[in-house]
Amino acid sequence: ARRVKLSVHAHAYGRNQKLLLSRDITALELAETMRRDFVANVSHEIRTPLTVLSGFIETLQNLPLKEAERERYLRLMGQQSQRMQILVSDLLTLSRIDGSPQPGASEWVLVGGLLVQCEQEAKALSSVISPLGHQIHFDAGPVSEISGVQNELFSAMSNLVTNAVRYTPGAGVVKVSWSVLADGRGQFIVSDSGPGIELEHLPRLTERFYRVDRSRSRETGGTGLGLAIVKHVVQRHNAELVIHSQVGQGSSFSIIFPASRVRQMPVLLRAA
Numbered sequence: 001a002r003r004v005k006l007s008v009h010a011h012a013y014g015r016n017q018k019l020l021l022s023r024d025i026t027a028l029e030l031a032e033t034m035r036r037d038f039v040a041n042v043s044h045e046i047r048t049p050l051t052v053l054s055g056f057i058e059t060l061q062n063l064p065l066k067e068a069e070r071e072r073y074l075r076l077m078g079q080q081s082q083r084m085q086i087l088v089s090d091l092l093t094l095s096r097i098d099g100s101p102q103p104g105a106s107e108w109v110l111v112g113g114l115l116v117q118c119e120q121e122a123k124a125l126s127s128v129i130s131p132l133g134h135q136i137h138f139d140a141g142p143v144s145e146i147s148g149v150q151n152e153l154f155s156a157m158s159n160l161v162t163n164a165v166r167y168t169p170g171a172g173v174v175k176v177s178w179s180v181l182a183d184g185r186g187q188f189i190v191s192d193s194g195p196g197i198e199l200e201h202l203p204r205l206t207e208r209f210y211r212v213d214r215s216r217s218r219e220t221g222g223t224g225l226g227l228a229i230v231k232h233v234v235q236r237h238n239a240e241l242v243i244h245s246q247v248g249q250g251s252s253f254s255i256i257f258p259a260s261r262v263r264q265m266p267v268l269l270r271a272a
């Protein structure tokens with residue numbers, strides 16, 4: 001109905017106007033469809049852990065359970081509520097950053113500090129999800145700083161690093177490095193020896209809730225929002241996200257920061 005009404009209105013202004021308007025309407029409809037899909041996805045993501053939680057509550061209330069069993073139920077309930085907390089926190093992060101193209105107040109952030117935090121997180125996660133652990137290598141490169149928003153930068157880097165750990169089976173290799181290219185741009189690369197991603201999925205990977213491996217995502221605490229967050233942070237820092245992947249070989253995700261946002265710190269030489 002909206003399309004007809006607007007088109008009739010536009011007719012009075014001639015052909016070009018009408019064309020322009022119908023293009024606007026198509027964009028509006030697309031935005032509306034995306035909004036509806038998003039709400040449906042969020043509802044689904046929240047409903048699943050809620051259903052599990054209320055089932056467990058009912059069991060605890062109605063069945064006489066042994067202590068060990070009671071504890072198992074409580075542990076599972078804790079996992080589900082944690083899953084909802086992570087989802088809500090990712091949703092809040094996204095809603096804070098996807099509206100405006102510019103980051104908040106930029107400051108010079110030490111890359112080494114971000115990498116240390118990512119490394120601690122990667123190792124802790126690896127020990128939780130995989131009994132075999134992963135071979136995790138960090139190369140902090142030259143001492144440098146990025147001009148940006150600290151928590152956004154950490155969020156983007158940590159999403160890429162934790163994805164590499166989550167999708168790479170135990171005993172696999174995850175490498176993280178920072179380097180400054182000859183032209184002054186800064187490159188943060190995360191590569192893994194995981195399953196790789198089919199070419200056809202790559203263009204859609206940064207869409208909210210788009211998942212290639214649904215069960216692996218859920219099992220390892222994924223919300224389906226990680227790469228959407230990465231995309232927005234990257235855009236807000238005028239950076240570029242580059243993804244390479246080969247099925248059966250592994251994947252690499254790089255964030256390339258413009259030279260204007262990167263500065264290397266002079267190396268301090270200590271007298272012997």
Ligand code: ADP
Pocket residue numbers: 159163164167168192194195196197205206209210211212213214217218221222223224225226227228251
């Ligand atoms: P999720 O929370 O599901 O991991 P993301 O937005 O971070 O959501 O990633 C989207 C999808 O991309 C994932 O569900 C997964 O299928 C795929 N993916 C992301 N990183 C990797 C990786 N390093 N190796 C293989 N697949 C990956």
